Amino acid sequence: MSCNDKINEPKRNTIKLLGKVAGSAWVMGKAPLVFSKTTTTVRILGTHVTLQETLRQQAMADLGINLVFEPRGSAAVLQKASMAPQSFDLYEQWSNSIRVLWSSKAIQAIDKKRIQNWDEINNLSKTGQLNTNSNFGAGDAPYRILHVQNNGELGTDHTDQLSFLPYVHNVDSFGYNTNHIKQGIPYETESWGWLLDPKNKGKVGIVNAPTIGVFDLALAAQGQGLMTFNDIGAISNNELDKLFDILIELKRQDHFNGFWTSVPESVQFMKSGRVHIESMFSPAASQLNGMGIPVTYAAPKEGYRGWHGVMCLSSATQGRVKDAAYDYMNWWLSGWPGAFIARQGYYISNPQRSAKYLSGAEWDYWYQGKPASSNLMGTDGKTVVKQGEIRRGGSYEKRFSNVAVWNSVMQSYDYSLQKWYEFINS
Structure with a gap:
């Protein structure tokens, strides 16, 4: 097998997975200006579910980075991401996309040690159950595909390498x-x-x-x-x-x-x-x-039908953009974003940190299932x-x-x- 054949093998596998693929790889970005102080830009490919303008503006203000959101329909997002990892830095969609992205080598493993609030993430994505009475649910429950195993496959044994950041879900x-x-x-x-x-x-x-x-x-x-x-x-x-x-x-x-x-x-x-x-x-x-x-x-x-949001690192993302991408991932678990998405009916993987950004009435209604004490x-x-x-x-x-x-x-x-x-x- 030639070098070019090795490079193209993941893409051919993806074509087999997707069944139908249009277009070729996108080439984006320019060489950095070494002597200029510039704001780091992180390109995020995903859906309208999480790529909302209010979230973008707040994250840019909090982190001092530039964010470019590219929301698309879910099928189009998965197709582009799996075929052109150089066209994005972070990918946001649902856990059903992980097997396609991982097998096509479109994403790289996330270093668990760089996720600041990892210990706060609850057991839904780690073990499959919030409590012992919960159904695991059929299919790709997130805990089954979260950890990268020593053989490079995805599985249930906990390691320091993740296929995605667990965050929004519903x-x-x-x-x-x-x-x-x-x-x-x-x-x-x-x-x-x-x-x-x-x-x-x-x-x-x-x-x-x-x-x-x-x-x-x-x-x-x-x-x-x-x-x-x-x-x-x-x-x-x-x-x-x-x-x-x-x-x-x-x-x-x-x-x-x-x-x-x-x-x-x-x-x-x-x-x-x-x-x-x-x-x-x-x-x-x-x-x-x-x-x-x-x-x-x-x-x-x-x-x-359960879904779990996944935030993934493009296999092409490196250097200071990768560092900024980790900053953005950690921002999502910092409290405010989880409270924001709670107001549209979504949950975050470390809800207790978001509780202080919600009123008592909001927390009781959205998380506890209690009657709303106010509008x-x-x-x-x-x-x-x-x-x-x-x-x-x-x-x-x-x-x-x-x-x-x-x-x-x-x-x-x-x-x-x-x-x-x-x-x-x-």
Whole structure:
């Protein structure tokens, strides 16, 4: 094998993983001005979930560095990151992207010793459970892929090398407009099956992200009694065939009204009346409630689809940019950022440090599952929780005790991509 063959081998492997790749590597940046004092720039590739302007401005002010955010849809983010590590310094998305990024050599290991508040990070990402009664959840639970093993693989034995920084996380489900769909009871009547219920025909939206949407729809098919799975975190090719036969037939019957690729788009789907029920991320439900649109974020009886945010170092990032990237990672665990994202319904891996940046009413509502003792503001300054309301699904521990499956890259990943795009284009 030639030197060039060795260089291109990871890219060829990624093409196999992604199934479809467009374009070639991006070359970015200029040679540093050795004799000039310049502000270090860190380029961050990710999604709208965490790449928000308020966070960027606060981090730049706190750290004295320049941050360039590049938010994209989740599929586009993963494709670019895996094929062009020189185009970014830090990557922010979800744990289902880790296996693709690691196998393509797009990211480098993070030195655990450089994470200042590592000891404060709770056990969800370290051992898989916040308490002994919690479900581990099927699929790529974060603790299964966090540590780099001595053989270079990812696994559960704790080492000083991490594949990602654990930080933002939550459980996902779906949102529904109670002007059109009767409000259900958390963990009792609310069901993923509602996404495929004939009563909602023509008013259903689904997230257009293969490694996420496939689990929403698998949970929906199971919840509606259309099929079952041996292991929903490792769906077989035969099971995928059956699932997508069902979904394609429903699509031909115009059951689905649209497939969204970003939080703003999902908000627009519901705001415009295009859909009455859809796959949804928590900030979208908060934004819609702030607009006066009565969207309930479900606590499905089958359990949630869990996700864990990952912050990864590009394999191409070195020198002072790498140092600044570590500063940014540590900033995320410093307290203020965790409080900020709590106000849109997300959790941080070391919540106690963020507690002092939240009012007692905010902490009790967002983390403890207690009734709001006052109206609570979202990140946009609008009221998103009214006094007396209780968070759907209850406390942090309650919600993460009910994870059915984690966002995952399955062994059938290649085939699931093929089937997903057949479905979208049918």
